[in-house]
Amino acid sequence: MSGGGPDATGRKAPAPYRRPVPHVSQCGIPEGCPQRAHYPAVMTSLSPYDNLTPVTRAAYRARAAATDIAPLPRAVKDDALLAIADALEVRTSEIVEANAEDIARAREAGTSEAIVDRLTLTPDRVRAVAADVRHVAALPDPVGEVVRGSTLPNGIDLRQVRVPLGVVGIIYEARPNVTVDAAALCLKSGNAVLLRGSSSAYASNTALVRVVRDAVGGSGLPADAVQLVPGESRDSVRELMRARGLVDVLIPRGGASLIRTVVEESTVPVIETGTGNCHVYVDAQADLDMAVAILVNSKAQRPSVCNAAETLLVHQDIAEAFLPRALAALAEAGVTVHADERTLALAEGSEAAVVAATDEDWETEYLSYDIAAAVVDSLDKAVEHIRLWSSGHTEAIVTTSQAAARRFTRLVDSTTVAVNASTRFTDGGQFGFGAEIGISTQKLHARGPMGLPELTSTKYIVTGDGHTR
């Protein structure tokens, strides 16, 4: 597909791209077809076409672009991704300048330094984003993968192949690097993307998307495959959530309240991500050194992320031996323990920071140097606690017992169950997926870390020689 000689970097320059599908104006969005069965909600509420709002118009353009890029072979998409990476590096100063506006506004508004740091793009960070894009280009293309295939008894060849989802909407918070990451993952998987970042990063995101679109368009692909959702108000999020038939899936990334709003109000299918009230359970039979190491790593290696542990459960038979050591190690890591009565009793005399837990602690995702702790009568009681309070993200058991490990992994219904390993491993990068668009905490479509295949659907291809029933 891609011709042309090598350029100065040794990489082949993209050949002039010949669009392999009918042109958008012929085969894309049905401007003159308000009855289109696919788009009932939009069409009944928003006809004639002229009255479309900026958000819905962007969604229509994304739909047309999705139609164009869906059948593209890998080489064409990879060329566009490499062009994006190059452009990010060439135009770093433009991006950093725009970012400075957001930072100034954030500082004026008294935003915490932690959030300002997340918002900040330095030349080094832009280079790292460009490197991530090149990494996505190097990953295998999920589109076209034959998921299942067989010859049926009547001689028909049946194949189930991966196809792009179509239009993916991402709603996310302050980190502007997500803008480029999400665009790269969606492009690679043949999808168009509608990006709705935080209004606090609007200048940064506008600059990043301008650079990305220029690179995409320059590769001969439709620039509308990557769009920032217009408008900074909440209304634009609401419109995106109602664009049923235009947007194939919404992926909210961010805090629990953002995710809950999208899940409850959207009429577009949603993939819920991220809330992580994760547990570490230390079984009656456990290697205490291992248990301490896994506990501290799960809690304190990076407390602000969704796969950090938020509750420690300890079997009563091992509590006396384990908890004093665990509390000392947590104290050394700077962790405050919100303890039930039995844990409090064992903490007496220790130097650990321990406070009495309330029921609220069992359901809290601290995302900080805090952990809830309880002593349980049995493995089944630990499972019961987890079923009651967990958000279904990741739960770990530390045990030397094969029976306990089997029972825990069978009974716990979370995206990931870890045996003798830290909860922090629930991550697309750690799982070897090469990239991650989020961690689904729901059961439909995708569950757990989502890589490129999770940004696809499938279709069946039935091939016969005139077969009839």
Add this chain to the structure above:
Amino acid sequence: MSGGGPDATGRKAPAPYRRPVPHVSQCGIPEGCPQRAHYPAVMTSLSPYDNLTPVTRAAYRARAAATDIAPLPRAVKDDALLAIADALEVRTSEIVEANAEDIARAREAGTSEAIVDRLTLTPDRVRAVAADVRHVAALPDPVGEVVRGSTLPNGIDLRQVRVPLGVVGIIYEARPNVTVDAAALCLKSGNAVLLRGSSSAYASNTALVRVVRDAVGGSGLPADAVQLVPGESRDSVRELMRARGLVDVLIPRGGASLIRTVVEESTVPVIETGTGNCHVYVDAQADLDMAVAILVNSKAQRPSVCNAAETLLVHQDIAEAFLPRALAALAEAGVTVHADERTLALAEGSEAAVVAATDEDWETEYLSYDIAAAVVDSLDKAVEHIRLWSSGHTEAIVTTSQAAARRFTRLVDSTTVAVNASTRFTDGGQFGFGAEIGISTQKLHARGPMGLPELTSTKYIVTGDGHTR
């Protein structure tokens, strides 16, 4: 798991079943836990627990049963399924009597004989339903299947395994056989099911579910794994659609208006099924005999089903040779053709029943002996027509050209694309899945015919030796 000697039928009698999970009252639904993060919508609108409506109470009981049956091994579930099949045969007269009430009511209400026929359960039909249940028992259990597995570079073993979805809600129309089919498929895949059939089949469904529940309970499994949603009014459907956190997925089966209502109003995730505005495209290069056979089979073999063809598209280069033969064959099959101008011109002088098409015809799922027909300038124009009007179920191309087949399959974005085969093959049974809970016409989770694996989610199991990050 299942002991005991063979009974009179040669099949092993089910051993007394020892529940392998904590008892419901210990480990099931958190009666005293109104904060439970998993159930926010229900819990905020419906506390205290005493005030639950009958539908929500049923959903809670289903949730507890789902927890119990999720970890069951195949043998236990198969024993319950075989007990259901036996019970259906033993208690046929009870079922047929209840069915007679529904039929009498339907006749009084002046229901059409076609619908009365769908509603009718004869002893033979009950036996056929029992045979279907035995067939489901013989299918492989999807639960526990390792979908993906590897050892990560750090030595961690990663496995992605299939687990049940949890509580599945099925909303369906008059056919009472769906009641048992859906229950069997859900049980086999480790799910609890909430059945909401048509009120016109309420007596039949009540009798069937009574028999099924008795058999399930008699096998030592929780009878609440199969429940009829209480109440015949629309309110019970509405409550089911709002039981977010209690019901994991709703699958509406039936007419387009039922499906649209559920898709638009549900806050529970929905798998959209069934609407089929299917197309047959006859390419410029095509075997005319094959094209006629595929067209007639796609349209007329069983016009009332979702994979029947509703529109014929013919390339202009072959229209003159093909259409007169096609129209004659369709006339012979009793099909009325709703034709565009170019088709009308070629139909002059033929004996076929041909009427002029309006735009409405392109979007109509007739489900009758009617078909729309148009002549198109090119394959790309056929694709354009399909993109505009298709419901995305199944489209067929008849062609001798490899290039045309490749282009059509790549550009058409439907659950199934058939090359030189009838649209009627889009079916779980035909695809060799052994059973089908419906045909998904959406892109998330499952697309196309849904078998047992499509009634599952997955979880990741991470096993280490004390691994930390």
